[in-house]
Amino acid sequence: MTITRADIEKHNSRKSCWVAIHGAVYDVTDFLDSHPGGAKVILRCAGKDATDDFDSVHSPEILTEALPGSALKGQVDPTELKFSNEIQGSSSETETKKEHNGPPPLNTLINLHDFEQVAQDYLPANAWAYYSSGADDEISKRNNAKAYQKVSLRPRILRKILSVDTTTSILGHSVSLPVYISPVGIAKLAHPDGECALAAAAGKEGIAQVLANGASMPIERVMGARTSSDQPLFAQLYVNRDINKSVETVRRAVKAGAQSIWITVDSPVVGKREMDERLNLSVTAQDSDAQGQGVAKIMASSISPFIDWSILTWLRELTELPVVIKGIQCVEDAVLAYEHGVQGIVLSNHGGRSQDTAQSPLLTLLEIRKFAPYLIKSKMQIFVDGGIRRGTDVLKAIALGATAVGLGRPFLFSLSAGYGEKGVRRMLEILRHEIESNMVFLGATSLDELCPEMVNAGRLERDLVGSVKL
Structure with a gap:
C-alpha cells in the first residue's frame, strides 16, 4: 500500500x-x-x-x-x-558539530589520547556527550586515570630480553593481549558498523570482546562478524525490571554462542551525567515537559535496582556458562563474589559514570592485595577497567594482580570519524607496542613475570581504607 x-x-x-x-x-x-x-x-x-x-x-x-x-x-x-x-529541518540529533576537511590519517595518531581528540571533533554532539560524560563533577572519571599516575614503575636492567610474550587466558580463552573490549553501548553512534567492527578488529588482533546489553547490533550479527568460531565473545547482562526480558536475553546469548555472562551490578540507578542531560535539554528546549533525561538515563530506565546476591542462583538456573560480576568496588564484595563461586570479577566504578567520588578500581585492587590476597592467587580471575590509556597502565594492573584490563571509551573513539575497524586495529597496534616496549624496560619476558616488586604503589596506598571487616 x-x-x-x-x-x-x-x-x-x-x-x-x-x-x-x-x-x-x-x-x-x-x-x-x-x-x-x-x-x-x-x-x-x-x-x-x-x-x-x-x-x-x-x-x-x-x-x-x-x-x-x-x-x-x-x-x-x-x-x-x-x-x-x-x-x-531534520529531527535528528546526530549532526556533526562542525565541518571538516576529513579526519587525520591513522598513521598520524600515535596514542589513545589522539583518538579521543579526533572523536571530540568528529562525533555528533549527542554521541560525544553520551560516550564521554561522567557522573556529577566527574571526579571518579578523572581519578580512575590519576590512580595509575600515582603508581611508579621499577625497571630491572641487564635482563637480555630477546622477545616478550603478551598472551594470556581469559576464562579459558587464549588472547594475544591482557586487554579486552569492555561492554560499550550504542556503538553505531560512532560508526555504522558498530559492534560488528569491534568484533572484526578483535578477531584480527586476537583479543576478547564483551558485548553490551544495550548494543546497537543483535548478538547473532556480532557473532557472525568474528573472524573465527573460537573467537571469545562474552555477553553483558543488566537485570531488567521485567525479569522475563532478562531470561530472554540470557537464553538468546547462550543460543548465539556467547562464552560467558558478565552481569553488571554497579548501576542499580543511572548516574547523573550532566553533559548528557544538558545536551538533551538544549534539544528539547521548546518542550515544556522535558525532564533533562540524556541518552544514558533513557537507556538505563529499565534496569532493576531490586536484585541481590540471589540473582546468581537465578542466573545459574538459566545457564552453565561462566559468570563474571562487573562492578566490584570494595574488597568486602570481592570476597562475597568469591564465596558465591563466580569465575571472575571486574573491579569497576562504571568508568566514573555511576556514583561520583567512588574510589578508583586500581585502589580496589590494592584493597584486595592488602586484606584478601588469597583472591589474587585463586581460580577467580580479577579484571580491572576505567581510566586505562597507556601500555604502562595495563602493566601496572597486571603486576598488582589483575588477569586483564578492559577499555571502553577508547574503542568507541577509535571507531569514530569514519575509521571503523581500521581505527580500532590502529589503536590496538599502538597499545600493543606500548605494552611490549615497557615489558622490555621492566625486564619481563612474559606477563607471568610481572610482579608487585616491579611497581611502587606507595602514593596510591596512602588512599587505602584503614581497616575492613571480612
Missing part, C-alpha cells in the same frame, strides 16, 4: 504515532511506552522520516523483532519525505 507524506504527517502525536524508516511506514503508537529508549525519542520523529535517527543506533533486524507485522502500514516515496525534512 502506498502512503503519502500528508497521510504520515497526520499521525504525529502520542495518540497516533507513525514513522517512516527506509521508505516503510510503521504505526508505533502501541510501542511507545515499551521502547527501551523512551517514548520521547520516537515522538520527536512522529509523522516524519525517522531513518537517520533509527540508523544511528539500530540495525534493521530490530524492526521485525520489536514490532508486530500489523505495525507496517505501507510504503512511502523516500524522496518525498526527504524534501519535507529539508523544509522542516
Whole structure:
C-alpha cells in the first residue's frame, strides 16, 4: 500500500504515532511506552522520516523483532519525505558539530589520547556527550586515570630480553593481549558498523570482546562478524525490571554462542551525567515537559535496582556458562563474589559514570592485595577497567594482580570519524607496542613475570581504607 507524506504527517502525536524508516511506514503508537529508549525519542520523529535517527543506533533486524507485522502500514516515496525534512529541518540529533576537511590519517595518531581528540571533533554532539560524560563533577572519571599516575614503575636492567610474550587466558580463552573490549553501548553512534567492527578488529588482533546489553547490533550479527568460531565473545547482562526480558536475553546469548555472562551490578540507578542531560535539554528546549533525561538515563530506565546476591542462583538456573560480576568496588564484595563461586570479577566504578567520588578500581585492587590476597592467587580471575590509556597502565594492573584490563571509551573513539575497524586495529597496534616496549624496560619476558616488586604503589596506598571487616 502506498502512503503519502500528508497521510504520515497526520499521525504525529502520542495518540497516533507513525514513522517512516527506509521508505516503510510503521504505526508505533502501541510501542511507545515499551521502547527501551523512551517514548520521547520516537515522538520527536512522529509523522516524519525517522531513518537517520533509527540508523544511528539500530540495525534493521530490530524492526521485525520489536514490532508486530500489523505495525507496517505501507510504503512511502523516500524522496518525498526527504524534501519535507529539508523544509522542516531534520529531527535528528546526530549532526556533526562542525565541518571538516576529513579526519587525520591513522598513521598520524600515535596514542589513545589522539583518538579521543579526533572523536571530540568528529562525533555528533549527542554521541560525544553520551560516550564521554561522567557522573556529577566527574571526579571518579578523572581519578580512575590519576590512580595509575600515582603508581611508579621499577625497571630491572641487564635482563637480555630477546622477545616478550603478551598472551594470556581469559576464562579459558587464549588472547594475544591482557586487554579486552569492555561492554560499550550504542556503538553505531560512532560508526555504522558498530559492534560488528569491534568484533572484526578483535578477531584480527586476537583479543576478547564483551558485548553490551544495550548494543546497537543483535548478538547473532556480532557473532557472525568474528573472524573465527573460537573467537571469545562474552555477553553483558543488566537485570531488567521485567525479569522475563532478562531470561530472554540470557537464553538468546547462550543460543548465539556467547562464552560467558558478565552481569553488571554497579548501576542499580543511572548516574547523573550532566553533559548528557544538558545536551538533551538544549534539544528539547521548546518542550515544556522535558525532564533533562540524556541518552544514558533513557537507556538505563529499565534496569532493576531490586536484585541481590540471589540473582546468581537465578542466573545459574538459566545457564552453565561462566559468570563474571562487573562492578566490584570494595574488597568486602570481592570476597562475597568469591564465596558465591563466580569465575571472575571486574573491579569497576562504571568508568566514573555511576556514583561520583567512588574510589578508583586500581585502589580496589590494592584493597584486595592488602586484606584478601588469597583472591589474587585463586581460580577467580580479577579484571580491572576505567581510566586505562597507556601500555604502562595495563602493566601496572597486571603486576598488582589483575588477569586483564578492559577499555571502553577508547574503542568507541577509535571507531569514530569514519575509521571503523581500521581505527580500532590502529589503536590496538599502538597499545600493543606500548605494552611490549615497557615489558622490555621492566625486564619481563612474559606477563607471568610481572610482579608487585616491579611497581611502587606507595602514593596510591596512602588512599587505602584503614581497616575492613571480612
